[in-house]
Amino acid sequence: MRNKVVACPVETTLLLINDRWKVMILRELLDGTKRFGELRKAIGTVSAKVLTSHLRSMEEDGLVDREIFAEVPPRVEYTLTELGNSLKPILDAMKDWGTNYQEMVTVEVEQPKV
């Protein structure tokens, strides 16, 4: 596992999840274990190449576990590690803020009707 540390704690966090895709992957895996295909479908628009590379990176960083099942057709499952799960408060904060923002914007848009 790579250790990424800089002086500022916020920057340290950014070194691990500075990326839109990584946040999306976290969002999905916080719900529980998912297969590669499920993950890709859930995120919506992401190529296999990009999804794979980000999952590998998160694996190296100790955020994600990868389990391969020797079956036909093959099955690969991704699960958050304890460290990965510990990022939940950040995702929750983002979810809360996004929810409030959406409501605020919706109200603003509806105002003119009055």
Place this chain on the structure above:
Amino acid sequence: MRNKVVACPVETTLLLINDRWKVMILRELLDGTKRFGELRKAIGTVSAKVLTSHLRSMEEDGLVDREIFAEVPPRVEYTLTELGNSLKPILDAMKDWGTNYQEMVTVEVEQPKV
């Protein structure tokens, strides 16, 4: 102000702060109003062009206010709007996580000494 909204609240948040630089700008401005030069120095390694473009984007999104002083030499100050300040919980969560991670990694590194 642009209204950026998608179905998922987390993604909505990402539309506004999907970027390393924007998070860094937020971190600095949560401390209070700063001049362009102060901001640039505090962030460390960022070109004027990139800093400017991100500040403009955040202005359009209603996160940042820009105040120009007609002086010589010119002075431009950036301040978070109420909306910008409302992102503080997310930054706090990132700071908390980063702090814990740094401590964890430090302990791991020191273990072999024993």
Place this chain on the structure above:
DNA sequence: CCGAATCCAGTAGGATACTG
């Protein structure tokens, strides 16, 4: 001092085809 304009390199990320 703030920042706009231009040029340029590196890279993120999509499309496609192929494999175990």
Place this chain on the structure above:
DNA sequence: CAGTATCCTACTGGATTCGG
């Protein structure tokens, strides 16, 4: 199904120069 390999495009961001 879950990737890998290759090719290609578009954007990010730095460096530099110039202006108010």
